[in-house]
Each structure stands twice: as structure tokens, then as C-alpha cells.
Amino acid sequence: RLEKMWLTFGVAMLAVFLIVLGIGVFANGAQPPTTHAHGGHEKPAPELAEETAPFDKPGLHKIGDNEYKLVMVAIAFAYKPLEDKIVIPAGATVHFEVTSTDVVHGLQIPGTNVNMMAVPGETTNFTFTFKKPGEYLVLCNEYCGNGHEMMWTTITVA
Numbered sequence: 149r150l151e152k153m154w155l156t157f158g159v160a161m162l163a164v165f166l167i168v169l170g171i172g173v174f175a176n177g178a179q180p181p182t183t184h185a186h187g188g189h190e191k192p193a194p195e196l197a198e199e200t201a202p203f204d205k206p207g208l209h210k211i212g213d214n215e216y217k218l219v220m221v222a223i224a225f226a227y228k229p230l231e232d233k234i235v236i237p238a239g240a241t242v243h244f245e246v247t248s249t250d251v252v253h254g255l256q257i258p259g260t261n262v263n264m265m266a267v268p269g270e271t272t273n274f275t276f277t278f279k280k281p282g283e284y285l286v287l288c289n290e291y292c293g294n295g296h297e298m299m300w301t302t303i304t305v306a
């Protein structure tokens with residue numbers, strides 16, 4: 149009789165263990181795969197950057213008197229906006245907001261202290277006042293693959 153009681157107890161414990169394990173697997177499997185909670189903040193996957201503000205509208209946006217927001221999305225091997233020519237009024241203060249949709253890129257403007265990293269899933273901010281008119285080269289200074297040397301664009305200050 150004692151043996152039978154122990155056997156029943158053993159089977160019951162095994163059943164409890166399997167149920168707990170099953171609940172754990174189910175709970176993990178039920179999480180959406182593209183969102184990860186980081187201290188209560190939802191972080192979009194890098195490939196979703198272009199659907200997430202402000203990166204859904206890359207380009208120059210006027211936000212105040214002589215003050216602009218310049219949203220740029222780095223993607224191998226270019227910077228968005230692709231078509232729109234970026235023309236900044238001389239003397240304007242520009243707040244860069246930069247991200248990447250694939251790998252880590254750089255965003256450097258030689259002759260200025262603008263030197264940023266474009267990181268997938270993150271926003272890099274930098275503020276710069278363009279005092280001198282001219283054509284400014286914007287280039288990638290992080291090796292990002294076969295097209296790295298071709299990854300550049302220009303900004304005009306007029």
C-alpha cells in the first residue's frame with residue numbers, strides 16, 4: 149500500500165512538472181515576434197523604421213524660426229530622402245534624427261563636426277547650425293559592405 153502511494157505521488161509530481169513546462173512554452177510562444185519590451189518602451193524592429201515616426205517622413209521639416217528637423221534613414225548604400233534635394237537656408241539650426249534599416253552606417257559631414265552613427269532600431273540625434281553657404285558632402289564612415297565607398301549624398305546650404 150505504501151509503495152502504491154509513493155508511485156501515485158511520483159506520477160502526480162511528473163504531471164505538475166509537465167503542465168508548468170507546457171504553460172511556460174505557451175507563454176513564450178504567444179509573444180509577438182517583432183516587438184521587444186525594454187523597460188516598458190516598445191522598440192520597433194529596424195525594418196519597420198520606415199513605418200515609424202519620424203522616419204516614415206524622411207527629409208527636412210521646418211519646426212521653428214530658422215530651425216529645422218532633418219530626418220534621414222540610412223540604407224545600404226544610400227540615405228533617404230533619395231529624390232528630394234535637401235536645401236537648408238544659411239544660418240539655420242538643424243536637428244538631425246538618423247536611423248538605419250539594416251546595418252550600422254555612419255553619417256559624417258566633412259568640414260563640420262557632424263559625425264553620427266546610424267544604428268538599426270535606434271535614433272541618433274545631433275544639432276548643427278549651418279552658417280556657411282555651399283554644398284556639403286554627407287558620407288558614410290562606417291564600413292557597411294560592398295557599396296560602402298558609394299554611400300554618400302549632398303546637402304545644399306543657400
Ligand code: CUA
Nearest residue numbers: 253288290292
Ligand atoms: Cu554605409 Cu558605409
